[in-house]
Amino acid sequence: MWAWFIFWWPVRPPAVPKQQFIEEFLDVVSKEQQQRVVVVGGGVAGLEIATTLGRRWRRQRGRAPGNSTITLIDRDFAHVWKPMLHTIAAGTTDISQQQTPYIAQARDAGFAYQPGELSGLDRARQEVLIAPLHAPDGRLLVPERRLAYDTLIIAVGSHANDFGTPGVVDHCRMIDSRQQAKAFNHELRIRMLQCQAQEGELSIAIVGGGATGVELAAELVQLVAASVAYGAQGLAERIKIILIESGPRLLAAFPQDISAATRARLEALGIRVMTDTRVSAATADSFVLSNGQQVEASLKVWAAGVKAPDFLAHLDGLETTRGNQLVILPSLRTTLDPNIYAVGDCASLTLPGAERPLPPTAQVAHQQARHLIRYLPGAMQRGEAIPDFVYRDFGSLVSLGDYDAYGSLGQFGMFKGVTIRGRLAQLSHVMLYRSHQAMLYGFWRGSLLWLVDRLNAHVRASIRLN
Structure with a gap:
């Protein structure tokens, strides 16, 4: 030219x-030199990538010859940090304060937002298909669309795996998204009101002894205690909380001492913990166990297992696992298409020398997002090779609401293998969320949001009452 x-x-x-x-x-x-980046999924990894690259390229616009654009696609309209969903489901956190509307974030960070769900992929034409949007009454709001890309990043997360257990889809609730958490909280408040007004009993059973199930159980105890403090006398005696785990212990990914301490603390709070207990079916009013016994539960939550969305298994021939995860290389590229990357829970990466793929955790998603943020611009603009992703295990944390917290410092750093509990673990859990906010809003604005949250904790109700 x-x-x-x-x-x-x-x-x-x-x-x-x-x-x-x-x-x-x-x-x-x-x-002609413009690069179109499309990010599918506005979770931890997807929103951090869109936000950071959007801000960077907006600052460069007008000074560099190659303008790059970034577009985020998500079926929801707001982002919530996934490890906080259980608090929204229990009503111990105000969702309006903790959600980030994608439209507002797109304006502030310099990327474009497209509402909708990925429904297909045309790799030959480098286009994604976005499913139509419908109103609750069935009216068509936005028709099906096609969006072209030069680089595609898939970060659609994961959800609980029912393993084909009969009745789970029809009778159980899951806490995998903002909308599911809101819906569960709405139903929970209705059941609690009926329980209090009619002096009946409410049994809540949670299947899955991982972090989500354990933390939700503790938050429910905190919700009941706060409700009693607001005048619901006798409610604590009429609500039963049951936690069911198929394995031999809770929190299988944590050290043994944390698992034992967590179980003891939950049981001290009045939660019935059942391990080595496999659920074979769910009915309208109970869980049926593999030995034929039934656990009565009027409100049932399924928080066991993890799998990626089903549509990934049919995404124009991309290689996937049995759990629908996209198989990726250490560069985070998919194995069959160098223009498509996958990060977070929806990606399966087995690092050299490792026996198992990386776990589907927010920590892995965050580190993979940072890796792409650092190296993707050079690969797009100058053809530089993206180095292999290196994972650093900083450990895991589990919070039992206001009651306790436990943490393992993992296998990286000078304190590797050390376990912590109490206030230090609770502060560490809080700092994970605050660092995510700083990624999205910047240090000063993120700090102001933290201050606002602390002020609201003293002037607003501790649980959702409306």
């Missing part, structure tokens, strides 16, 4: 002024 420009300029001068012509020509060159 530049050779054509040099040849044409002396022979045929432009009719417009020379400076204007040069600016228009450079604008054409800039558009």
Whole structure:
């Protein structure tokens, strides 16, 4: 193109002024060099990537010849940090204070937002298909769309795995998204009101002894205690909370001492903990166990297992696992398409020398997001190779609401293998969320949000009452 420009300029001068012509020509060159990045999924990894690259490229716009754009696609309209969903489900956290609307974040960070769910992929044309949006009454709001990309990043997360257990889909609730957490909390408050007004009993059973199930059980105890403090006398005696785990202990990914301490603390709070107990079916009013016994439960939560969304298994031939995760290389690229990356829970990466893939945790998603943020621009603009992703295990934390917290410092750093509990573990759990907020809003704005949360803790109700 530049050779054509040099040849044409002396022979045929432009009719417009020379400076204007040069600016228009450079604008054409800039558009031809433009890179279109599409991020599917606004969870921890997806939103951090869109936010950081959006801000960076907005600052560079007008100074660099190659303008790059970034578009985020998500079926929801707001982001909530996934490890906080159990507190929203229990009503011990105000969702309106903790959610980040994608439209507002897109304006502040310099990326575009497209509402909708990924429904297909055309790798030959480098286009994603976005499913149509419908109103609750069935009206079509936005028709099906196609969106072109040069680089595609899939970060659609994961959800609980029912393993085909009969009745789970029809009779159980899951806490995998903002909308599911809101819906569960709405139903929970209705059941608690009925329980209090009719002096009946409410039994809540949770299947899954991982972090989600354990933390939700503790938050429910905290909810009941706060409700009693607000005048619901006798409610604590009429609500039963049951936690069911198929394995031999809770929190299988944690050290043994944390698992034992967590179980003891939950049982001290009045929660019935059942381990080595496999659920074979769910009915309208109970869980049926593999030995034929039934655990009565009027409100049932399924928090066991993890799998990626089903549509990934049919995404234009990309390689997937049995759990629908996209198989990726250490560079975070998918195995069959160098223009498509996958990060977070929906990606399966087995690092060299490792026996198992990386766990589907927020920690892994955050580190993979940081890796792409650092190296993707160089790969897009200068063709640089993305180095292999290196995972650092900083440990795991589990919070039992206001009652306790436990943590393992993992296998990285000078305190590797050390376990912590109490206030130090609770502070560490809080700092994970605050660092995520700082990623999204910047240090100062994130700090102000923390201050606002602390002030609200003293002036607003401790649970959702409306």
